[in-house]
Amino acid sequence: MSKTIANPNLPAPPSGKYPAKAHARRVAQWIADNGGPQSGIIYLEGQSLRMNEDDDTDAHFRQRRHFYYLTGCDLPDCYFAYDTAADRSTLWIPPIDPAFVMWAGMPLLPDQALKRYDVDDVKTSDELLKGGDSIRSMLQKQQTVIMAIKDRANLDLFQSGSLKECRPEINFEWVRKGIEACRVVKDDHEIAMIRHANIVSSYAHEQVLASVKRAKNERELNAVFVMHCHANGCKEQAYGCICAGGSNASTLHYVHNDMPLEGRLNLLLDAGCEYNCYCSDITRTFPLTGTFTKESKEIYTLVLHMQTECMKMIQAGVKWEDVHMKAHALAAEGLLALGILNRNLSIDKILDTRVTTRFLPHGLGHYLGMDTHDCGGNPNHDDPDEMFKYLRIRGVLPANSVVTNEPGIYFRKFPLEQELKDGKWEGIIDQEVLKRYWDVGGVRIEDDIWVKEGGCENLTTVKSGLEYVEATVNGS
Ligand code: GLY
Ligand code: MN
Ligand code: MN
Secondary structure (H helix, E strand, O other): OOOOOOOOOOOOOOOOOOOHHHHHHHHHHHHHHOOOOOOOEEEEEOOOOOEOOOOOOEOOOOOOHHHHHHHOOOOOOOEEEEEOOOOEEEEEEOOOOHHHHHHHOOOOOHHHHHHHOOOOEEEEHHHHHOOOHHHHHHHOOOOOEEEOOHHHOOOHHHHOOOOHHHOOEEEOOHHHHHHHHHHHOOOHHHHHHHHHHHHHHHHHHHHHHHHHHHOOEHHHHHHHHHHHHHHOOOOOEOOOOEEEEHHHHHOOOOOOOOOEOOOOOEEEEEEOEEEOOEEOOEEEEEEOOOOOOHHHHHHHHHHHHHHHHHHHHOOOOOEHHHHHHHHHHHHHHHHHHHOOEOOOOOHHHHHHHOHHHHOOOOOOOOEOOOOOOOOOOOOOOOOOOOOOOOOOOOOEOOOOOEEEEOOEEEOOHHHHHHHHHOOOOOOOEOHHHHOOOHHHOEEEOEEEEEEEOOEEEEOOOOOOOHHHHHHHHOOO
16 A cells, blocks of 8 residues: 555556547538538537535536537536638637636636647637627628537527527537547547546555455445545546445445445445546455355356456457347356256257346446446347347447446346246246355446457456455455
8 A cells, every 4th residue: 555645656647638629620520421511610518517406506517528529628617619611619718707716716718728728719708608709700601500419508699699690500410429429439548548547446446455354334445445536636436436235236336335344245346537537437346354255256257257258359340239148148158057047958048038137137338438338339228128228339349449348247136036936037047046146246347448450458457356356355
């Protein structure tokens, strides 16, 4: 453990300007290449500073991700426009408000913003909202199309406000489509940020593993994780930590994180911080005593095998459904070998019954980027086939996408016991064997994977494996 609170030995965070202009160009090109307007103005509004309801304190601020993608700007109450034909972008930031300065200090000034963000021009938002020259000059070209996101933009300015005489055509279809498609494929800067979030989260996971023996309640380990992320420069969590002892781990997105650890076998920690709006999403499962029981060890070994084998398939061009099916085939094989599933059945028969979805109910993984469950995966949650209903990516992975590889095996009393009572799995699940595994709760192992041509790279640096997790919990 480091002697200082922050670890001075962690790599420095990536430097350099966020490549917002390149993103704006890519989105415009994607729209033009896919049947959308050949030119126009991409117009986005950032998140506004909101108050908590019935209160005068600020709500937690989280920049709109599509806005950040085209600006790299994480300030509230900003606006953005990109004139695709002229290849010029403008960012409008809040003007100085003396009352705001009293409470919150000086805001960023336009010349400072111009240096910080990869845009061509910075103005203040009062100028935009009164329909000033910066926006008017973009609209004075013939037949300008404003491409906006419908539920995200207050377009009164153009429709009934001071710019209505410019009569721009407003198109709600293409910007969202274009940004969502482009965000799937990461550039070097984005990969560097996801990598850094992974380095900090991995370190925080290691600190949790090393703290287990001193903790009596899930909340203490949750706090250790968040503390090490924040102290090392990652203040935001990508999602609420899942810090689940024993059978709580069978709840996929368990959020309570406040139960005593005594008497429980394992802890599942699914936790990841953000760095500059880019996420990490990592899960480790380990024995609270430092030694897995026989049943826990069997399930841990199976899940790690599933993850390792799926990892070998991940590369540009692979169909994600095939990788997901590989995880299920290995789950079927493993559960059959343990006798939880009837040994007289073939793997194909087991897969046909869809019984493995009762032990691995979620998809094998999802895209990761500025959102934990990143956009562009084209899931089909209405798929009647239980095998694919919760799969968050459908289709082929492109090079430079980032996915999670997160197989799991869970023993979920509800609803499995009900189905068993109803006779649904008669001759398929052996209940006598199954009951030895309820206390295992759930095992998930999750890493963040950079998809490349001909292979992949694991961005998650905390290790996995029986020996590693046992030894780290035991303090070596
Ligand atoms: N942490 C949520 C997930 O793994 O998808
Ligand atoms: Mn995940
Ligand atoms: Mn996760």
